[in-house]
Amino acid sequence: MTRAPYAADPHTTRGREFGAQAARASNVTARGPRSEFQRDRDRIIHSMSFRRLRSKTQVFIAPEGDHYRTRLTHSLEVAQIGRVIARALGLDEDLTEALCLAHDLGHPPFGHAGEDALQAALTDHGGFCHNAHALRTIMRLESPYPGHDGLNLTWDLLEGLAKHNGPVSEPSWALAELDADFAMELGQWPSLEAQVAAIADDIAYDNHDIDDGLRAGFLGLDDLLELDFLAQQWRLVENSFPDAPRDRMLRELVRGQIGLMVNDVITHTQSQIEGIASVEEVRAHPKMLSGFSPDLATKERTLKAFMYKRLYLHDEQVEAADKAREVVASLFASYADDPNLLPPEWQARLPKDETTRARTIADFIAGMSDRFAIEQYRAIHGRVPAGLSNV
Numbered sequence: 001m002t003r004a005p006y007a008a009d010p011h012t013t014r015g016r017e018f019g020a021q022a023a024r025a026s027n028v029t030a031r032g033p034r035s036e037f038q039r040d041r042d043r044i045i046h047s048m049s050f051r052r053l054r055s056k057t058q059v060f061i062a063p064e065g066d067h068y069r070t071r072l073t074h075s076l077e078v079a080q081i082g083r084v085i086a087r088a089l090g091l092d093e094d095l096t097e098a099l100c101l102a103h104d105l106g107h108p109p110f111g112h113a114g115e116d117a118l119q120a121a122l123t124d125h126g127g128f129c130h131n132a133h134a135l136r137t138i139m140r141l142e143s144p145y146p147g148h149d150g151l152n153l154t155w156d157l158l159e160g161l162a163k164h165n166g167p168v169s170e171p172s173w174a175l176a177e178l179d180a181d182f183a184m185e186l187g188q189w190p191s192l193e194a195q196v197a198a199i200a201d202d203i204a205y206d207n208h209d210i211d212d213g214l215r216a217g218f219l220g221l222d223d224l225l226e227l228d229f230l231a232q233q234w235r236l237v238e239n240s241f242p243d244a245p246r247d248r249m250l251r252e253l254v255r256g257q258i259g260l261m262v263n264d265v266i267t268h269t270q271s272q273i274e275g276i277a278s279v280e281e282v283r284a285h286p287k288m289l290s291g292f293s294p295d296l297a298t299k300e301r302t303l304k305a306f307m308y309k310r311l312y313l314h315d316e317q318v319e320a321a322d323k324a325r326e327v328v329a330s331l332f333a334s335y336a337d338d339p340n341l342l343p344p345e346w347q348a349r350l351p352k353d354e355t356t357r358a359r360t361i362a363d364f365i366a367g368m369s370d371r372f373a374i375e376q377y378r379a380i381h382g383r384v385p386a387g388l389s390n391v
Contacts, residue, residue: 002090003090003091003092004089004090004091005276005277005278006091006192006273006276006277006278006279006281006282007089007090007091007092007191007192007193007279008037008091008092008095008156008191008192008193008279009092009279010035010036010037010038010092010094010095010154011035011036013036013037013154013155013156014154014155014156015154015155016152016153016154016155017139017148017150017152017155017158017181017182018147018148018150018152035094036154037092037094037095037098037154037156037157038094039154040094040095040098040153040154040157041094041095041097041098041101043151043152043153044098044101044102044105044138044151044153045101047105047138047142047144047151048142049105049137049138049141049142049367050072050075050101050102050105051072052367052368052369053070053071053072053075053104053105053107054070054071054072054073054369055070055369055370055371055372056070056071056072056104056107056108056109056110056111056369056370057070057071057107057109057110057111057113057114057324057370058070058071058073058074058111058205058209058212059111059209059212059213059311059312060212060216060317060320061110061111061113061317061320061321061323061324061370061388062110062320062324062370062371062374062388067215068212068215068216069208069209069212071104071107071111074104074204074205074208075100075101075103075104076101077204077208078100078101078103078197078200078201078204079096079097079100079101079200081100081200081203081204081258081262082096082097082099082100082196082197082200083096083097083100084262085196085199085200085262085265085266085269085290086193086196088266089192089196089266089269089270089273089290091192091193091196092193095156095157095160095191095193096193096196096197096200098153098157099157099160099161099164099193099194099197100197100200100201102134102138102157102161103134103161103164103197103198103201104130104134105134105137105138106129106130106131106132106133106134106135106136106137106366107130107133107134107366108128108130108133108328108365108366108367108368109324109327109328109365109366109368109369109370109372109373110321110324110325110327110328110370110373111324112321113320113321113322113324113325113328114324114325114328114365114366114373115128115130116325117324117325117326117327117328117329117332118328118332118362118365118366120329121328121329121332121333121358121362122358122359122362124355124358125354125355125358125359126172126173126174126355126359127172127173128362128366129172129174129175131161131162131165131175132162132171132172132173132174132175132178133174133366134161135158135161135162135174135175135178136174136178136363137366137367138150138151138153138158138161139151139153139158139178139181139182140178141363141367155182155184156191156193158178158182158184159184159185159190159191159194160190160191160193160194160197161194162175162178162179162184162186162190163184163186163188163189163190163194164190164194164195164197164198165198166189166288167186167187167188167189168186168187169186169187171186185283188283188284189282189283189284189285189287189288189289190283191279191282191283192269192273192279192282192289192290195288195289195290195291196265196269196290199265199290199291199292202300203258203261203262203265204258206257206261206300206303206304206307207254207257207258207261208254209307209311210224210254210257210307211250211251211254213307213310213311214250218310218311218314218316218317219310219311221234221246221250223306223310224253226306227299227302227303227306229299229303230253230257230303233253233256233257233260234249234253236256237249237252237253237256240252260296261292261296261300264292264293264296265290265291265292267293268290268291268292268293268296269289269290269291272289272290273289273290276289319387320387320388323385323386323387323388324388326385327373327374327377327384327385327388328365328373330377330380330381331365331373331376331377331380332361332362332365334380335361335364335365336357336358336361341380342361342364346360346364374388
């Protein structure tokens with residue numbers, strides 16, 4: 001498909017933090033006919049941080065079943081949705097996919113419960129933000145190359161990840177440090193590829209969390225039908241497949257909702273970008289250009305409120321989240337009190353400065369999978385809090 005004039009272009013990327021010297025050291029010209037954005041995507045997929053997402057919480061904490069989504073499967077689903085939208089709009093699909101795959105790399109074990117625990121542990125040291133930590137992970141912590149720290153991704157990928165939810169007026173300490181080293185123009189909007197990645201994330205978790213909630217028994221069809229737009233979609237499913245088994249009809253409901261949202265985003269974005277002639281005009285524009293239409297945006301907010309009430313803040317979910325926070329908070333306190341509990345390579349890198357020391361311990365914990373965090377807690381305390389997994 002022809003690249004639209006407002007799309008990001010790998011041939012005109014603003015480059016990488018570590019430029020020509022790092023490229024020569026890596027001998028990148030001998031590694032296949034890939035664009036710069038394809039290289040970004042591939043570096044993310046081959047990273048340890050990406051692999052660890054397979055055992056990190058999406059909705060349900062430390063699920064015992066194999067059918068529930070994790071951060072990894074969620075990221076793959078976001079990438080699929082993002083590519084569909086990017087292709088329809090003439091955007092760079094590889095950059096969109098890379099952003100979708102990388103957007104959750106900063107999540108600690110146990111999802112937002114783990115993030116809350118690290119935020120509390122770092123209250124006196126600048127706090128913890130999973131989005132900023134995603135940048136910290138790929139720019140400083142994940143370091144497979146001999147000549148520099150980080151994955152050395154393109155500026156276009158980094159600025160899109162930093163600002164995929166919009167301009168950042170008050171960056172966290174982690175993002176501020178990285179921006180000082182490699183400025184990402186935090187006050188502007190990101191590329192359309194980044195905006196599409198953000199809305200693809202919303203589409204994926206809005207609908208796939210319904211699927212997981214139904215599978216776990218936390219949601220029922222009667223609950224969903226309280227929302228008029230879901231009830232309308234269900235009537236379409238019933239009329240089209242009157243004799244189908246209920247479980248298949250419910251999955252068709254989810255697929256129908258995804259299709260409706262994707263088509264709405266494409267149509268609305270096309271109307272918003274008329275007259276936009278370059279990616280720089282996208283970045284300089286006073287508002288977001290890609291997203292839901294006003295009508296669907298209202299319905300989507302209603303759906304989010306419903307999901308918080310019926311699923312995310314369900315009593316069993318809250319109880320499991322409390323146990324998860326206990327695990328992460330205890331790990332931080334244990335490592336801070338006795339650094340000898342850390343692996344030797346992490347002990348060696350611990351600085352004497354209290355703030356940097358606390359942040360380094362948080363780096364170690366944030367990289368853990370749910371399973372590894374539980375194992376470390378058991379190794380220290382000889383037990384695991386009951387009720388940590390609720391499905």
